[in-house]
Amino acid sequence: MPQDRREFIKSLGLAGLGGALPSSALASQSAANHDEDLGVLVDSTFCVGCRKCEWACRESNKMANLAIEDYANAATLPAPRRPDAGLHTVVNAYPNPAGGDPRFVKFQCMHCLEPACASACIVGALRKDPAGPVSYDAGKCIGCRYCMVACPFQIPTYEYDEPLVPRVMKCTFCFEQTVTAGARPACVSICPEGCLIFGGRADLLDYARRRIAKDPDRYHDHIYGEHEAGGTSWLYLAAAPLPTLGFPALEPVAPGHYTERVQHAVFKQFFPPLALYTLLGGIMWLNRRGAGDE
Amino acid sequence: MSSHAAKPLFHPLRTWGMLLTLAVMALGAFFGARRFLHGIGSTTNLNDQYPWGLWIGFDVATGVALAAGGFTSAALVYIFGKERFHAVIRPALLTAALGYTFVVLGLLADLGRYWAVWHPMLPSMWNGNSVLFEVGICVMIYLSVLYVEFAPIVLERFEQVLSPRGLARRAVSGLKRGLDRVLFLFIIAGVVLSCLHQSSLGNLMVIAPSKMSPLWWTPLLPLHFLMSAIAVGLPMVIFESLLASRGFRRAPEMHLLVPLARLAAPLIALYLAFKLGDLILREAWSAAFVPSGAALAFWAELLVGLALPVLIFGHPGLRRRPGWLFAGAAAMVLGVALNRINVFIIAYRPPYAELPYVPSFGEWAVSAGLVAAFVLVYRLAVTYLPVLPTSEEERHA
Numbered sequence: 001m002p003q004d005r006r007e008f009i010k011s012l013g014l015a016g017l018g019g020a021l022p023s024s025a026l027a028s029q030s031a032a033n034h035d036e037d038l039g040v041l042v043d044s045t046f047c048v049g050c051r052k053c054e055w056a057c058r059e060s061n062k063m064a065n066l067a068i069e070d071y072a073n074a075a076t077l078p079a080p081r082r083p084d085a086g087l088h089t090v091v092n093a094y095p096n097p098a099g100g101d102p103r104f105v106k107f108q109c110m111h112c113l114e115p116a117c118a119s120a121c122i123v124g125a126l127r128k129d130p131a132g133p134v135s136y137d138a139g140k141c142i143g144c145r146y147c148m149v150a151c152p153f154q155i156p157t158y159e160y161d162e163p164l165v166p167r168v169m170k171c172t173f174c175f176e177q178t179v180t181a182g183a184r185p186a187c188v189s190i191c192p193e194g195c196l197i198f199g200g201r202a203d204l205l206d207y208a209r210r211r212i213a214k215d216p217d218r219y220h221d222h223i224y225g226e227h228e229a230g231g232t233s234w235l236y237l238a239a240a241p242l243p244t245l246g247f248p249a250l251e252p253v254a255p256g257h258y259t260e261r262v263q264h265a266v267f268k269q270f271f272p273p274l275a276l277y278t279l280l281g282g283i284m285w286l287n288r289r290g291a292g293d294e
Numbered sequence: 295m296s297s298h299a300a301k302p303l304f305h306p307l308r309t310w311g312m313l314l315t316l317a318v319m320a321l322g323a324f325f326g327a328r329r330f331l332h333g334i335g336s337t338t339n340l341n342d343q344y345p346w347g348l349w350i351g352f353d354v355a356t357g358v359a360l361a362a363g364g365f366t367s368a369a370l371v372y373i374f375g376k377e378r379f380h381a382v383i384r385p386a387l388l389t390a391a392l393g394y395t396f397v398v399l400g401l402l403a404d405l406g407r408y409w410a411v412w413h414p415m416l417p418s419m420w421n422g423n424s425v426l427f428e429v430g431i432c433v434m435i436y437l438s439v440l441y442v443e444f445a446p447i448v449l450e451r452f453e454q455v456l457s458p459r460g461l462a463r464r465a466v467s468g469l470k471r472g473l474d475r476v477l478f479l480f481i482i483a484g485v486v487l488s489c490l491h492q493s494s495l496g497n498l499m500v501i502a503p504s505k506m507s508p509l510w511w512t513p514l515l516p517l518h519f520l521m522s523a524i525a526v527g528l529p530m531v532i533f534e535s536l537l538a539s540r541g542f543r544r545a546p547e548m549h550l551l552v553p554l555a556r557l558a559a560p561l562i563a564l565y566l567a568f569k570l571g572d573l574i575l576r577e578a579w580s581a582a583f584v585p586s587g588a589a590l591a592f593w594a595e596l597l598v599g600l601a602l603p604v605l606i607f608g609h610p611g612l613r614r615r616p617g618w619l620f621a622g623a624a625a626m627v628l629g630v631a632l633n634r635i636n637v638f639i640i641a642y643r644p645p646y647a648e649l650p651y652v653p654s655f656g657e658w659a660v661s662a663g664l665v666a667a668f669v670l671v672y673r674l675a676v677t678y679l680p681v682l683p684t685s686e687e688e689r690h691a
Binding site: 080082084085116118119120121122123124125140141142143144145146148149150152153154156157158159160161162163164165166246248250251255256258259260262263264266267273276277280281283284287288 | 330331332333334335336338340341342343345346369372373374375404405406407408409410411413414419420421422423424425426427428430478481482483485486489490493494497498499500501502503504505513516642644645646
């Protein structure tokens with residue numbers, strides 16, 4: 001019967017619509033207030049590339065470390081380096097088109113307000129702590145590395161050579177110190193130039209704006225992280241646009257919004273799957289009845 | 295819903311083909327063992343830039359897509375009442391059940407903490423925002439559903455070999471009758487679960503818009519994946535049936551396969567049209583004309599993997615010829631496989647990539663070993679279980 005085929009195609013189409021049409025009930029959580037979140041303002045215009053933050057980071061996270069004297073200035077290192085499983089933060093040097101000293105900039109986890117890694121994580125091993133840090137629980141992790149796929153800053157790294165208990169490795173925001181003890185993270189404490197300012201996110205934004213207003217020649221007029229990828233707890237000031245200093249240019253949307261709106265539309269009170277089940281069951285029933293008449 | 299038109303082949307297993315299959319499996323097992331002893335880094339070219347490679351793009355994503363023959367043929371025969379295609383159900387079901395089993399095995403090789411793979415079952419670890427959670431739970435349930443759907447085939451074989459008056463035989467028959475009565479519930483569930491996770495698989499990469507080539511990234515990627523899974527289902531059934539006929543020296547079942555190709559043509563055309571429309575509306579066309587490997591992969595997918603099968607399946611003269619029919623089905627299977635590899639590997643452009651990702655020999659070996667193991671188990675199943683339909687000659691004998 002030609003009718004069957006039309007039905008077939010029609011209901012397949014319906015299944016598809018259920019699977020992909022955005023609905024108005026998109027982002028399930030209304031945007032949380034992140035004003036009080038702990039954050040760090042990185043004023044990279046003061047960075048001299050000494051890499052003491054790299055040393056302090058390894059100390060704080062109890063990772064294999066070099067002597068502090070063995071950290072050569074970032075300007076002398078092959079550019080640009082990336083964090084890896086043995087180092088959560090790096091300082092890179094970028095040539096200054098105006099001449100003079102290179103521009104230095106520090107990289108680490110941005111601790112997004114709505115982290116793509118936490119949205120992606122199949123077991124909730126990565127989560128945004130209400131205090132600000134994006135933390136990782138290796139005890140939950142199954143090692144799928146979807147967080148690494150999802151992160152727009154390409155931050156999570158992996159212990160690929162560990163056969164049994166590999167971990168995702170990334171900046172912890174020195175969780176024990178900052179959240180539990182209320183102290184500054186290791187990199188902030190050690191920075192001799194005062195590039196790193198630890199505080200509440202709203203205060204940091206305010207402070208950054210005042211710095212730009214006070215010294216407009218020093219700064220490119222943009223606070224990187226205010227809106228990028230939906231906003232981050234770490235914020236950057238620089239002499240040039242961050243995308244010229246090795247940072248990605250990103251839309252002001254948390255990547256998880258794209259996937260979550262589809263997912264939540266499909267599973268809204270389990271209605272679409274149940275409706276599809278009922279529809280298919282109905283078609284089956286009609287066809288069986290028809291078959292009996294033949 | 296049982297049919298006695300299928301029977302075990304009892305074909306000899308000691309062939310050169312099987313020997314080659316075992317050799318490929320051994321090679322895969324060697325590199326698989328190395329991965330489990332020395333870590334993912336020892337065997338793969340994966341790194342912090344490219345966390346996913348061949349094992350996810352091929353073993354998992356392509357495996358799931360090509361197992362779509364199971365739910366599409368079940369929908370066609372049981373839900374849309376096309377009983378005349380009944381003979382294709384069992385081989386398609388076998389492929390799906392085996393396919394998903396090997397998807398899980400492939401996934402275990404890729405998971406850093408494979409021993410924790412059960413964690414998503416614990417409510418304390420559920421993450422309803424995670425696309426991967428949706429895929430994982432759906433695939434897990436669907437795999438169980440596939441085993442239930444396959445159980446009557448195994449029970450039927452037990453019925454044949456057990457002594458007719460024994461207690462075991464009566465228990466098996468009772469179980470089979472009971473199962474037959476509720477099987478329709480599982481069949482519908484299988485189709486729903488397939489629609490859910492086939493589309494969600496496409497949603498996975500939607501979370502990385504800034505890292506994906508515009509040729510493939512679209513918020514409608516879930517719909518692309520669902521439509522292509524539906525479109526590749528019947529061609530995959532045709533592809534396998536013709537391969538099995540050739541391998542076991544039986545006459546191709548053209549009386550079933552030609553109408554299947556006719557049904558598949560509009561489904562493929564629909565997906566092709568949708569893909570083109572989406573590309574035009576997103577104004578992503580220009581990327582297809584920049585000379586690059588990605589553009590080449592895109593055109594190969596579009597022309598060989600979609601336009602060619604539409605032409606062959608849509609042409610009444612061509613699809614009647616076994617050679618052309620096979621070419622059309624193979625092109626479609628290849629096209630969807632290429633699409634999954636394109637989406638998960640070629641389209642992925644990490645911001646700090648140093649060198650492009652190329653799978654290591656070990657990755658190829660493990661993937662090939664899984665395919666070989668699939669072939670071996672498929673071969674064993676059709677040899678000892680009533681899966682393949684009785685051939686023309688037997689029916690007329």
